[in-house]
Amino acid sequence: MDDRLLEIFRAESEERVARMCAVLLAAEADSGGTADDIDSLFRDVHSIKGSAGMFGFDAIGVLAGSMEVSLADARQTGSLPGSLVPRLLQATDAIRAALQGDTTTLQTAQGGLREPDSVRTGAPSTGDPAAPGTPRTEPARRTLRVGAEKVDRLLATVGEAALHQRRLDHLVGGESGTDAARQELERGESLITDLQDAVLGLRTLPLETIVGTLPRALRDVAAESGRDVRLELDGTDTPLDRSVLDGIAEVLVHLLRNAVSHGVEPPDERRAAGKPVQGVVRITAGHRGGLVAITCADDGRGVSAELIAQSAQRGGSLAGVLAEAGFSTAQEVSELSGRGVGLDAVKRHVEGLGGALEVDSTPGKGTAVTLLLPLTLAILPVFIVERGGHRFGLPLASVHEALRGAPVHELHGKRSLQVAGDVVPLADLADVLGTDAPALPDDPPVVLLGAGGRRAALACDRLHGDQEAVVKPLGAVLGTVPGYLGGAVLGDGRIALLLDPARLVRTVADATASKRAPTKTAHRTPKVLVVDDQFTVRELERTILEAAGYRVATAGDGRAALELLNNDGDVDVVVSDIEMPGMDGLAMLEAIRGQPRFSSLPVVIVSSQNDDASRQRGAAAGADAWVVKSQFDQQTLLETVSGLVDLR
Numbered sequence: 123m124d125d126r127l128l129e130i131f132r133a134e135s136e137e138r139v140a141r142m143c144a145v146l147l148a149a150e151a152d153s154g155g156t157a158d159d160i161d162s163l164f165r166d167v168h169s170i171k172g173s174a175g176m177f178g179f180d181a182i183g184v185l186a187g188s189m190e191v192s193l194a195d196a197r198q199t200g201s202l203p204g205s206l207v208p209r210l211l212q213a214t215d216a217i218r219a220a221l222q223g224d225t226t227t228l229q230t231a232q233g234g235l236r237e238p239d240s241v242r243t244g245a246p247s248t249g250d251p252a253a254p255g256t257p258r259t260e261p262a263r264r265t266l267r268v269g270a271e272k273v274d275r276l277l278a279t280v281g282e283a284a285l286h287q288r289r290l291d292h293l294v295g296g297e298s299g300t301d302a303a304r305q306e307l308e309r310g311e312s313l314i315t316d317l318q319d320a321v322l323g324l325r326t327l328p329l330e331t332i333v334g335t336l337p338r339a340l341r342d343v344a345a346e347s348g349r350d351v352r353l354e355l356d357g358t359d360t361p362l363d364r365s366v367l368d369g370i371a372e373v374l375v376h377l378l379r380n381a382v383s384h385g386v387e388p389p390d391e392r393r394a395a396g397k398p399v400q401g402v403v404r405i406t407a408g409h410r411g412g413l414v415a416i417t418c419a420d421d422g423r424g425v426s427a428e429l430i431a432q433s434a435q436r437g438g439s440l441a442g443v444l445a446e447a448g449f450s451t452a453q454e455v456s457e458l459s460g461r462g463v464g465l466d467a468v469k470r471h472v473e474g475l476g477g478a479l480e481v482d483s484t485p486g487k488g489t490a491v492t493l494l495l496p497l498t499l500a501i502l503p504v505f506i507v508e509r510g511g512h513r514f515g516l517p518l519a520s521v522h523e524a525l526r527g528a529p530v531h532e533l534h535g536k537r538s539l540q541v542a543g544d545v546v547p548l549a550d551l552a553d554v555l556g557t558d559a560p561a562l563p564d565d566p567p568v569v570l571l572g573a574g575g576r577r578a579a580l581a582c583d584r585l586h587g588d589q590e591a592v593v594k595p596l597g598a599v600l601g602t603v604p605g606y607l608g609g610a611v612l613g614d615g616r617i618a619l620l621l622d623p624a625r626l627v628r629t630v631a632d633a634t635a636s637k638r639a640p641t642k643t644a645h646r647t648p649k650v651l652v653v654d655d656q657f658t659v660r661e662l663e664r665t666i667l668e669a670a671g672y673r674v675a676t677a678g679d680g681r682a683a684l685e686l687l688n689n690d691g692d693v694d695v696v697v698s699d700i701e702m703p704g705m706d707g708l709a710m711l712e713a714i715r716g717q718p719r720f721s722s723l724p725v726v727i728v729s730s731q732n733d734d735a736s737r738q739r740g741a742a743a744g745a746d747a748w749v750v751k752s753q754f755d756q757q758t759l760l761e762t763v764s765g766l767v768d769l770r
Contacts, residue, residue: 132221134173135174135182136218136221138166139166139214139218140335141162142162142166142167142210142214143211143214143334143338144334145159145162146214147211147337150204153204155201157200160193160196160200160202163193164194164197167189170183170186171183171187182221182228185213185216185217185228185231185232186217188213188232188235189235191235192206192209192210193210209234209235212234215227217231273321273364277322277325280314283314283317284318284592290310294307318501322501325363325498326361326362326363326364326497327364328359328360329358329359329367329407330358331367333374335371336355336405337353339378340353340378340403344382347383347388348388349388349389349401350400350401351401351402352401353378353402353403353404354402354403354404354405355405357407358407360408360409361497363496363497363498366475370495373471373472374416376468377491378405380491381403381419384489385401385403385420385423386403387401397421401422402420403418403419403420405417406419410494413477413503413518413519415493415495416492417490417491417492419489420488420490423486423488424486424487425444425489429444429483439572440483441479444481445465445468470624472494472495473520473573474607475496476496476502476517476519477493477517478520478573479491480492480494494519496517496519501591501592502515502517502590502593502620503517503518503590504516504517504589504590504610505524505585506586506587506612507569507580507582507585507586509557509559510557510558510559510560511559512669513586513616514619514621515610515618515619516569516571516620516626518588520572520623521570521588521623522570522572522577523569523570525539525541525567525568525569525579526565526566526567528541528568528579531545541577541579544577546570546577546579547630547631548568548578548579548581549580550581551581551582554626554629554630555621555669556756557666558669558670559583562581566582566583567582568581569585573623573624576627578631579630580630589612591610592611593608593609593620594608594611605622605626607622609661617661647672648672648767649672649673649674649675649695650667650672650673650693650696651686651693651697652664652667652675652677652697652698653676653682653698653710654698654699655678655679655699655703667697667760667763670760675690679703680698680707680710680713681704681705681710683696683698684710684714687714693723694723694767695723695725695726695763696714696724696725696726697725697726698710698725698726698728700728700731700740707729711740715744725747726746726747726748726762726763727749729750732750746766747762
């Protein structure tokens with residue numbers, strides 16, 4: 123079976139199941155629905171039955187056939203019996219699970235529906251359900267299914283084109299460029315911007331693509347808990363990055379369950395409080411600055427005044443209090459309430475995306491939980507700071523304020539700022555990152571961060587303000603290095619490492635920040651040659667090494683590295699990947715060892731291969747050290763390079 127066709131079948135069937143579920147819920151609320159509702163259900167289940175048989179999903183086809191017969195009876199009467207809707211919903215759930223590989227519920231769902239005559243006797247199917255003379259709806263808009271990896275590759279190419287455009291602008295633009303050259307550069311930049319927007323349009327999807335299951339989830343939770351609740355959705359056409367959407371579908375279900383089990387009161391309690399018996403859970407989405415705000419709000423009991431007072435004592439973050447592991451607002455822990463866990467995981471997930479979690483509540487009135495998320499993970503609004511000659515990016519959602527001249531207090535070697543009556547710990551960004559940098563002035567610029575319900579202030583050399591940056595992954599080598607979210611490609615083409623604000627705040631909270639002494643440098647600073655075909659990996663390794671005091675040169679492959687060595691013999695250590703186009707790392711290493719003047723030049727191999735045979739090949743080629751990518755971290759790199767430099 124062609125995997126591509128199989129994936130298309132699954133995707134189309136899941137779309138039909140989602141549409142059927144929505145129609146069934148609407149019909150249940152509308153006392154049986156309309157004839158159009160039944161026809162829509164019949165067409166979808168008939169299509170699933172036919173395609174399931176073609177692709178060998180016979181059990182799905184049998185269940186769909188049973189649904190078809192039940193719907194055929196309903197078409198005769200013009201309405202869905204109230205007892206049939208739950209059984210059809212159970213069947214749609216079973217089909218959805220079976221499409222994902224879980225067939226355990228098919229038989230149970232089948233038992234709730236009678237076997238179709240077409241399956242039992244071999245009678246022909248009913249064919250197109252539209253009756254003669256019935257006006258047909260307009261054909262659906264044609265769509266093209268494209269693999270996510272293809273869109274990501276296209277976006278990466280557009281990003282590289284944007285960098286190339288900026289380099290051209292630097293080389294031939296400016297004061298030295300002619301008017302014609304500047305006009306062409308401006309036109310090129312406009313075209314790349316349009317292309318980038320078009321590709322991002324492919325990568326983004328509206329929120330409505332993942333909220334289809336929420337009405338059903340609310341129905342089930344309300345039935346379990348004995349609540350009468352209505353769901354309202356607004357702004358679901360708001361677009362979000364596909365990779366962001368993939369991670370928040372379960373988050374929204376969790377927030378919805380919390381709103382019912384912790385928020386909305388039972389009918390008797392609402393009646394006694396003078397509220398409408400039916401509670402409301404409202405999920406809204408919209409833009410807030412450069413971010414997307416998704417809010418799940420209820421009109422329930424809210425949190426206690428004691429909790430609000432407790433959050434005020436901790437800097438005003440109710441999200442920080444409620445997200446503590448194991449915390450629950452439920453008076454009695456139940457399966458429905460999730461045993462008091464979950465919001466902490468929600469908070470970590472949102473912050474890992476470069477976003478933030480907010481909670482607002484009024485006792486007796488309700489609670490609103492807001493996810494602040496980047497529109498896309500490919501282009502992120504960031505705040506740029508500089509320390510030790512290197513630029514770093516911070517997700518804008520985590521930046522509360524930029525300060526200069528705030529009163530600094532020091533007690534037992536720990537420094538803090540007084541900000542709006544609150545004491546905020548202060549640290550040098552270089553200290554937090556573990557890098558060397560010149561001493562800061564007495565009154566350095568400071569950026570105030572918030573994450574995890576806590577705040578911290580970081581002192582820097584310069585604050586460059588906010589801008590949109592193209593975000594690049596760090597690759598297999600450095601993707602697991604803690605504290606970094608990626609590499610941000612800035613408007614001038616430079617790379618700024620994107621820092622994890624949650625980790626920064628945690629580190630500052632426990633750090634002893636004291637004024638750093640000026641970095642002492644040796645008479646001659648060692649030089650490291652970094653060789654890797656991935657641009658972001660080269661830049662991150664360069665930044666780490668330069669921050670530690672080394673001079674660094676870079677090359678994109680083995681041939682470029684050899685050319686640089688031959689033209690510049692002032693290299694003390696080579697750090698190289700193995701798998702590169704053209705000349706790979708081992709071939710480069712053999713060529714280096716073939717030249718007498720480089721016979722003792724230390725070479726560090728960074729590889730994903732960790733087997734004995736690969737290590738033996740590296741040793742035979744002359745490698746001095748072997749760093750495994752899965753075990754790579756900043757300290758390992760620095761210790762390895764430092765040890766080899768000391769041996770020279």
